[in-house]
Amino acid sequence: MIDLLIESASNDMLVGGDGRSYIDFQSGYGSVIVGHRNKAVVEALTAQADKLWIAGKCQHNQLEQARQLIQSFLNPEYSVAELYSTGMEALEFSLRLAAVQTGKKAFAGFSLSMHGKSLATSSLSWDNGFALPNFHRLPFVDSLPEPELLAQIERLFESGTIAAFFIEPIQGTAAGHQASPDFYRSLIALCAAYNVISVVDEVLTGFFRAGYASFSLDHDMSPDVIIFGKSIGNGFPVSAVLVKNSIEVTPAMLPSSTYSANPLACAVVCATLKEITRLQVSEKVGVIQARVLECITPLKEEGYGLRGSGALWVIEPPAGVSAGQLGEAILEAGVVTSYTDRYIRLLPTATITEINLNAGLEKVLETCLGY
Ligand SMILES: Cc1ncc(COP(=O)(O)O)c(C=O)c1O
Structure with a gap:
């Protein structure tokens, strides 16, 4: 369980019990594909x-x-x-x-x-x-x-x-x-x-x-x-x-x-x-894949594993780096990922805005590089 109380959600964002907004890279274990509370x-x-x-x-x-x-x-x-x-x-x-x-x-x-x-x-x-x-x-x-x-x-x-x-x-x-x-x-x-x-x-x-x-x-x-x-x-x-x-x-x-x-x-x-x-989700997921590869690939040079496809990505930190602690630090930076003690999963909704996708990926990258 992630130590975060969620009050509400909309499209690609979660609002915590403390009123703070988070970019959602977890999407309910990867189930939300057309955005939280999609109107239709x-x-x-x-x-x-x-x-x-x-x-x-x-x-x-x-x-x-x-x-x-x-x-x-x-x-x-x-x-x-x-x-x-x-x-x-x-x-x-x-x-x-x-x-x-x-x-x-x-x-x-x-x-x-x-x-x-x-x-x-x-x-x-x-x-x-x-x-x-x-x-x-x-x-x-x-x-x-x-x-x-x-x-x-x-x-x-x-x-x-x-x-x-x-x-x-x-x-x-x-x-x-x-x-x-x-x-x-x-x-x-x-x-x-x-x-x-x-x-x-x-x-x-x-x-x-x-x-x-x-x-x-x-x-x-x-x-x-x-x-x-x-x-x-x-x-x-x-x-x-x-x-x-x-x-x-x-x-x-x-x-x-x-x-x-x-x-x-x-x-x-x-x-x-x-x-x-x-919403042409297929095309949107293609854009997410290209952006993830462009932004997160530098982690590979630091010994991180990066595997996945579309809007499903798994980051495996190098030996000695705890994925759980990294996940918590990424959360502190304002991005909710799906993490265990070994892996961090990025599962954004296909309808994520370009701004939130870029901001979220940059926070993930910065947090990992600075660890
Ligand atoms: C590939 C796969 N199969 C089955 C399941 C089980 O689904 P549920 O949690 O809805 O029982 C999951 C859950 O994450 C899954 O990822």
């Missing part, structure tokens, strides 16, 4: 709140509209199977889907990826001492060359037990590492050859945070399942599971829950996606 999104949410909050097992108009709008950004080979409230729930559903579809019960992912914090989803990437036994965590390309890693994955698949393999295309919560598109395509082909469901988790990267509507579709990866979250709701709790049309979603996969396909969430998704198009 607020109006859609308010109108829906005045009409229908929850429909249970019944149909409602907003759901079909949200489905169609999400699909319109993607490839017609995929359909929205379900909308949930959190990324973790969407990932949990894909675990059940894979188990039913393949008849197998073990799962695999890469260490230090992020797929959620339920017992099962956290077991895909972390071993905190309580990881489930049939969850396998492989190293990633930062510690093993891609061909060796593929060979290790194939040996695991030869056991015949793996139902699904989970990929976070850019490791946005840890160090920002990503594998080559060729590696991802080979891994997905390997999944297909061994009857393993391939799941690409685009909860953070998707809908333009990393510059693409979908990283996997933009790179011709063609996985079985793609998960979105964060940006599709501009900070409202909603996630989406997109499944290849060749896979039939059955009751045995236990789809839906009390708050799945919630009318408020669907209204927000519709308004957010329309704003993403109207």
Whole structure:
């Protein structure tokens, strides 16, 4: 937790309980893409709140509209199977889907990826001492060359037990590492050859945070399942599971829950996606990427790691420099970043003003250089 009480927010700024304004490079864990309290999104949410909050097992108009709008950004080979409230729930559903579809019960992912914090989803990437036994965590390309890693994955698949393999295309919560598109395509082909469901988790990267509507579709990866979250709701709790049309979603996969396909969430998704198009978010994120690279690259000469894409950047300070202390100093300078003890993440909203983007980046740079 960052020691800052937030009273209100607007577009790219946060106002603290002490009345001080901060440039927001955190954007609610990277979920705000068209600005805090975006007017069109607020109006859609308010109108829906005045009409229908929850429909249970019944149909409602907003759901079909949200489905169609999400699909319109993607490839017609995929359909929205379900909308949930959190990324973790969407990932949990894909675990059940894979188990039913393949008849197998073990799962695999890469260490230090992020797929959620339920017992099962956290077991895909972390071993905190309580990881489930049939969850396998492989190293990633930062510690093993891609061909060796593929060979290790194939040996695991030869056991015949793996139902699904989970990929976070850019490791946005840890160090920002990503594998080559060729590696991802080979891994997905390997999944297909061994009857393993391939799941690409685009909860953070998707809908333009990393510059693409979908990283996997933009790179011709063609996985079985793609998960979105964060940006599709501009900070409202909603996630989406997109499944290849060749896979039939059955009751045995236990789809839906009390708050799945919630009318408020669907209204927000519709308004957010329309704003993403109207505001040309894709172009805006390209400008952010160019500006970050221009401004922050000098840190590399001082031994800092800088990885990411679009409006998703991870700074890794050199050994001996605490990212947590740097994050606090950057906060003191008036910029809220998303920091842990090892990394500082810069996740501005796509609608950040040029003035705030430049001022924020300069404060990050100055603070790091002066440390
Ligand atoms: C790539 C990725 N997947 C899944 C999740 C989990 O989403 P949620 O926190 O909404 O459960 C996150 C959260 O940060 C994430 O970054």
